[in-house]
Amino acid sequence: MSSARYFRECVVRPNLHTKPTNGVCPGYLQCNLVVLPQGQIAFDFLLFCQRNPKSCPLIEVCDVGSPYPTGIAPGADLRTDIPKYSIYRHGKLDKEVTDVIDYWPKESVAFLIGCSFSYDGELMDAGIPLKSVQQNKNVPMYKTNLKCRSAGSLKGNMVVSMKPIPSLQISKHVEITSKYTHAHGGPVAVGSAEAIGIKDINKPEWGEAIDIANDEVPVFHACGVTPQSILMDSKVPFAITHSAGYMFVTDLPSRMGV
Amino acid sequence: MSSARYFRECVVRPNLHTKPTNGVCPGYLQCNLVVLPQGQIAFDFLLFCQRNPKSCPLIEVCDVGSPYPTGIAPGADLRTDIPKYSIYRHGKLDKEVTDVIDYWPKESVAFLIGCSFSYDGELMDAGIPLKSVQQNKNVPMYKTNLKCRSAGSLKGNMVVSMKPIPSLQISKHVEITSKYTHAHGGPVAVGSAEAIGIKDINKPEWGEAIDIANDEVPVFHACGVTPQSILMDSKVPFAITHSAGYMFVTDLPSRMGV
Numbered sequence: 001m002s003s004a005r006y007f008r009e010c011v012v013r014p015n016l017h018t019k020p021t022n023g024v025c026p027g028y029l030q031c032n033l034v035v036l037p038q039g040q041i042a043f044d045f046l047l048f049c050q051r052n053p054k055s056c057p058l059i060e061v062c063d064v065g066s067p068y069p070t071g072i073a074p075g076a077d078l079r080t081d082i083p084k085y086s087i088y089r090h091g092k093l094d095k096e097v098t099d100v101i102d103y104w105p106k107e108s109v110a111f112l113i114g115c116s117f118s119y120d121g122e123l124m125d126a127g128i129p130l131k132s133v134q135q136n137k138n139v140p141m142y143k144t145n146l147k148c149r150s151a152g153s154l155k156g157n158m159v160v161s162m163k164p165i166p167s168l169q170i171s172k173h174v175e176i177t178s179k180y181t182h183a184h185g186g187p188v189a190v191g192s193a194e195a196i197g198i199k200d201i202n203k204p205e206w207g208e209a210i211d212i213a214n215d216e217v218p219v220f221h222a223c224g225v226t227p228q229s230i231l232m233d234s235k236v237p238f239a240i241t242h243s244a245g246y247m248f249v250t251d252l253p254s255r256m257g258v
Numbered sequence: 259m260s261s262a263r264y265f266r267e268c269v270v271r272p273n274l275h276t277k278p279t280n281g282v283c284p285g286y287l288q289c290n291l292v293v294l295p296q297g298q299i300a301f302d303f304l305l306f307c308q309r310n311p312k313s314c315p316l317i318e319v320c321d322v323g324s325p326y327p328t329g330i331a332p333g334a335d336l337r338t339d340i341p342k343y344s345i346y347r348h349g350k351l352d353k354e355v356t357d358v359i360d361y362w363p364k365e366s367v368a369f370l371i372g373c374s375f376s377y378d379g380e381l382m383d384a385g386i387p388l389k390s391v392q393q394n395k396n397v398p399m400y401k402t403n404l405k406c407r408s409a410g411s412l413k414g415n416m417v418v419s420m421k422p423i424p425s426l427q428i429s430k431h432v433e434i435t436s437k438y439t440h441a442h443g444g445p446v447a448v449g450s451a452e453a454i455g456i457k458d459i460n461k462p463e464w465g466e467a468i469d470i471a472n473d474e475v476p477v478f479h480a481c482g483v484t485p486q487s488i489l490m491d492s493k494v495p496f497a498i499t500h501s502a503g504y505m506f507v508t509d510l511p512s513r514m515g516v
Contacts, residue, residue: 043301046308047319061305064410152322 004028004249005074008081012249015098017083020207020245023133026121029072029183029254030247031059031112032224033082034231035100035240038064038107044152045111048230051149055158055226057182059252062110069112072250079104084243086228091235100240113224114183115247116161118254122176128169131210138245139163140204141225145197146188148230156233160188160196161223162204164216173219182256184222191217205229206244262286262507263332266339270507273356275341278465278503281391284379287330287441287512288505289317289370290482291340292489293358293498296322296365302410303369306488309407313416313484315440317510320368327370330508337362342501344486349493358498371482372441373505374419376512380434386427389468396503397421398462399483403455404446406488414491418446418454419481420462422474431477440514442480449475463487464502 001009004025011017021030036042049056060069067078080099087094087103097103120130132139139161146158165173170190178186193201201218202209206225212218225244242248259267262283269275279288294300307314318330325336338357345352345361355361378388390397397419404416423431428448436444451459459476460467464483470476483502500506 038298038301040296043296043304046301046304050304050308050316050319058308061308 002251004251007249008073008076012083013080018098019083020138021083021247021249022117022139022245023120023130025249026124027254029059029250029252029256030115030117031250032115032227033078033240033242033248034111034113034227035078035104035108036236037105037238038109040152041236042109044154045227048148048151048154049111049113051151052226054184054188055148055222056224057114057184058111059114059182059250060112064109065107067104067108067110069110069250072112072252073248074251078110078248082242082246082248084246086241086243088228088231088236088239088241090237091232096243103240105238112248112250113227115224116177116184116221117247118183119177119180121254123173126172126176128165128173131164135210137210138207140209141206141223141244142198142204143229148226154230154234156230158188159206159223159226159229160220161207162201162210163219163221164210164212165219167215167217170217170219177221180255183254184224187219187221189220193218196220260509262509265507266331266334270341271338276356277341278396279341279505279507280375280397280503281378281388283507284382285512287317287508287510287514288373288375289508290373290485291336291498291500291506292369292371292485293336293362293366294494295363295496296367298410299494300367302412303485306406306409306412307369307371309409310484312442312446313406313480314482315372315442316369317372317440317508318370322367323365325362325366325368327368327508330370330510331506332509336368336506340500340504340506342504344499344501346486346489346494346497346499348495349490354501361498363496370506371485373482374435374442374479375505376441377435377438379512381431384430384434386423386431389422393468395468396465398467399464399481399502400456400462401487406484412488412492414488416446417464417481417484417487418478419465420459420468421477421479422468422470423477425473425475428475428477435479438513441512442482445477445479447478451476454478
């Protein structure tokens with residue numbers, strides 16, 4: 001049993017891990033979850049991912065009705081193996097829960113989208129500090145003014161996550177992360193929150209604020225919370241997602257052969 | 259006006275070019291076309307492409323009802339700007355026509371998939387001969403025993419195209435083509451037709467047979483005719499495609515930034 005599978009089945013499933021998953025199972029690809037009812041909205045979302053690969057790099061789409069992503073996570077059940085879920089109704093967050101067995105639509109389509117936590121292991125190996133992990137915090141996430149390409153009824157702006165990175169390590173950070181195109185790739189912006197329409201870097205819309213030291217620069221990556229923002233902006237009747245920062249850990253190697 | 263646009267609007271649209279498009283407009287990305295009615299079948303096909311990026315690298319999906327791929331080919335109309343189309347009904351080729359204005363479903367979804375003709379220009383620049391162009395022939399295409407990953411109701415095997423390449427240039431051919439992941443990338447097989455279940459290399463299912471000289475080796479690339487084979491095997495009620503070898507020439511650079 002891989003350490004990722006152990007984490008899913010023996011730690012997350014019995015609700016023994018109730019924190020965000022940044023820093024967890026380094027070397028394994030982590031994913032965002034979006035579950036929609038079958039039909040036009042599922043088509044629109046699949047097309048949205050196709051048109052916005054930077055924020056929505058699709059790793060897997062389950063067969064209709066199935067919560068089992070067998071190809072990328074043997075033994076996993078998407079209804080129980082994520083630490084925290086968000087239920088959206090008519091474009092609003094309705095509640096957060098630790099499993100979604102009672103909410104999973106019979107004719108569902110589950111989408112898994114690569115997460116930037118996937119390269120945390122390689123960043124740490126390269127000596128780039130992860131302040132959110134050091135401080136035991138979730139990462140901060142923000143709405144931006146970067147428009148996504150719309151698809152059918154779905155439209156809205158990109159959400160980004162932020163890491164403070166030491167100024168001297170920015171180049172190395174870009175070199176490493178830009179290889180992970182299946183997990184948002186290199187930063188969409190470096191250094192200026194204003195450039196992408198973020199008004200107050202200390203007030204993220206999701207996750208927790210993190211201090212930026214004098215020798216550090218904020219680095220912004222496209223984020224798999226983008227779909228949640230899009231689903232809200234587009235007033236989608238019903239959706240299940242992971243809660244921001246609480247990811248699904250797959251058995252895929254985080255580098256996926258890059 | 260780009261040479262690609264001139265070719266579409268002033269040559270193909272008035273039916274002045276009735277041959278395959280191999281060797282045409284070098285430097286511009288060429289695409290396969292699949293048009294399906296909106297609904298479950300369009301979702302299944304979009305998922306099929308997502309799951310089979312080697313044979314179906316999606317370049318663009320038009321909005322529902324639209325035959326205008328504005329982002330990749332300004333001024334183009336997908337109903338007239340391809341030299342030859344195939345109409346499929348209930349899994350069988352019904353007819354071939356030079357425009358599809360009368361057949362285009364009102365609630366259509368048009369998919370454009372990268373074509374390996376896109377790297378022909380770079381191969382020629384590198385001194386790798388294109389025998390099909392030299393001999394004024396379509397390329398040969400074959401069904402293989404390589405199973406695609408199924409998606410909903412769609413399942414079947416990969417179709418490949420074949421080029422005879424001089425033995426001494428195989429390495430260069432792989433180096434060049436493997437960069438074009440948006441146009442099927444490197445070969446799926448080199449040298450043995452038998453290895454991928456092709457019984458008679460002189461009897462392609464689509465296109466025309468091409469002689470292989472003693473100093474040449476057959477090289478097989480995933481082909482955008484795969485969807486046509488899948489649509490037939492899956493007995494899809496209705497579809498419009500390009501005819502094999504008669505591609506849509508876009509305004510995108512063939513290398514797409516690789």
